Amino acid sequence: MTIELVDVNITSPGRNFVTLKITTSDGITGLGDATLNGRELAVASYLADHVASMLIGRDEDRIEDTWQYLYRGPYWRRGPVTMAAIAAVDMALWDIKAKKAGMPLYQLLGGASREGVRVYAHASGTDYAALKNAITGYEELGYTAVRVQTGVPGLGQIYGVSNAGPGVRYDYEPAKRSGDRPSEERWDTRNYLNHMPGIFSQIREDFGTDLRILHDGHHRMTPIEAARFAKDIEPYDLFWLEDCTPGEDQTALRLVRQHSTTPLAIGEVFNSVYDYQTLITERLIDYVRSAVTHTGGITAMKKLLDFAAIYGIKSGIHGPTDISPVGMAAALHLDLAIHNFGIQEYMPHNEQTLEVFQTSFTFDKGFLHPGENPGLGVELDEDAAAGYDYTKAYLPVNRLLDGTVHDW
Numbered sequence: 387m388t389i390e391l392v393d394v395n396i397t398s399p400g401r402n403f404v405t406l407k408i409t410t411s412d413g414i415t416g417l418g419d420a421t422l423n424g425r426e427l428a429v430a431s432y433l434a435d436h437v438a439s440m441l442i443g444r445d446e447d448r449i450e451d452t453w454q455y456l457y458r459g460p461y462w463r464r465g466p467v468t469m470a471a472i473a474a475v476d477m478a479l480w481d482i483k484a485k486k487a488g489m490p491l492y493q494l495l496g497g498a499s500r501e502g503v504r505v506y507a508h509a510s511g512t513d514y515a516a517l518k519n520a521i522t523g524y525e526e527l528g529y530t531a532v533r534v535q536t537g538v539p540g541l542g543q544i545y546g547v548s549n550a551g552p553g554v555r556y557d558y559e560p561a562k563r564s565g566d567r568p569s570e571e572r573w574d575t576r577n578y579l580n581h582m583p584g585i586f587s588q589i590r591e592d593f594g595t596d597l598r599i600l601h602d603g604h605h606r607m608t609p610i611e612a613a614r615f616a617k618d619i620e621p622y623d624l625f626w627l628e629d630c631t632p633g634e635d636q637t638a639l640r641l642v643r644q645h646s647t648t649p650l651a652i653g654e655v656f657n658s659v660y661d662y663q664t665l666i667t668e669r670l671i672d673y674v675r676s677a678v679t680h681t682g683g684i685t686a687m688k689k690l691l692d693f694a695a696i697y698g699i700k701s702g703i704h705g706p707t708d709i710s711p712v713g714m715a716a717a718l719h720l721d722l723a724i725h726n727f728g729i730q731e732y733m734p735h736n737e738q739t740l741e742v743f744q745t746s747f748t749f750d751k752g753f754l755h756p757g758e759n760p761g762l763g764v765e766l767d768e769d770a771a772a773g774y775d776y777t778k779a780y781l782p783v784n785r786l787l788d789g790t791v792h793d794w
């Protein structure tokens with residue numbers, strides 16, 4: 387059989403998603419997530435204007451060959467737009483292959499290595515009282531791991547902190563609908579470094595030693611600031627410190643490693659195995675944070691995680707709301723199958739999104755399972771999707787208190 391139809395779906399049920407749908411000549415469909423937060427239309431154009439026609443007539447079973455064709459063929463390599471487009475094709479072809487086999491995808495990846503995948507939730511609050519309330523709420527829901535972000539004295543609204551109010555939502559939406567330009571936030575690393583260790587200490591005091599605590603530095607520290615921070619927070623036994631320094635500077639983590647045993651995670655802005663070459667071979671990280679959606683799909687992610695496994699490094703796949711339920715399903719099937727699983731990020735999608743993308747995920751006491759439906763196990767309701775028009779939305783831009791643009 388061959389690929390007959392290739393469609394790019396853009397929808398915005400509360401936030402934007404780009405989804406690739408491939409249909410074979412015998413009517414089997416596969417879905418792939420191509421969502422690149424704040425740059426969605428660039429990937430949609432890459433797929434619709436440059437990739438779709440090349441796929442028509444190809445054998446849908448040749449996943450590795452199609453991956454190499456799209457990666458090596460155009461000469462221009464890597465980058466988030468290209469790799470998100472390749473990821474969408476790759477996911478859709480794996481979805482089709484698993485549907486043809488009549489199996490959930492994880493079976494084709496080697497079968498389940500575990501009964502469910504431990505997920506971490508996003509607990510945040512503008513002050514410690516609100517954060518404590520959020521952590522308590524997640525514990526009541528059965529979560530065993532939480533990422534904690536909180537406001538910093540002297541700063542206003544900062545990234546990763548919900549201001550939705552207690553009992554509404556404890557997480558946040560990464561991209562904001564702020565018209566033609568991103569909103570702006572203010573930042574001061576000194577205030578942050580002085581404030582955060584006390585927060586972790588209070589959390590340990592209030593919640594004990596069992597809870598897995600994660601934290602995201604969002605690329606905001608210099609190497610020496612990150613080294614000091616990682617060392618200061620050692621007593622509070624974090625599961626990981628994420629993105630402590632700007633991701634593209636791989637050797638910055640040598641300095642952090644020299645000073646601290648706090649486990650390190652990095653990679654949500656990476657898009658190929660080459661971004662990890664030094665980090666993995668020098669054992670500078672403990673967790674790989676790539677999204678399946680931004681790193682060339684299941685084919686590339688499996689290779690990356692197998693490479694990491696040789697060095698004792700585990701997975702921590704990116705899973706915020708800007709990864710669609712299709713991308714999340716791809717992550718869950720990989721998580722279930724690989725040996726070196728670490729943890730999975732989980733920000734549940736809103737009701738409208740789950741009306742557009744119907745999943746078969748199940749959640750039980752802090753563990754997720756992708757379900758037993760053949761393929762990725764996600765259906766796209768195109769009528770429901772058509773009810774939500776694309777709406778510009780951007781991640782915020784960050785500035786220091788004196789106005790200097792800072793890493794976000």
Ligand code: GCO
Pocket residue numbers: 423560602604654705706707708731781
């Ligand atoms: C995370 C992230 C997100 C990203 C966002 C980018 O760890 O989940 O840091 O909040 O910033 O998904 O699109």
Ligand code: MG
Pocket residue numbers: 602604628629654
């Ligand atoms: Mg992050």
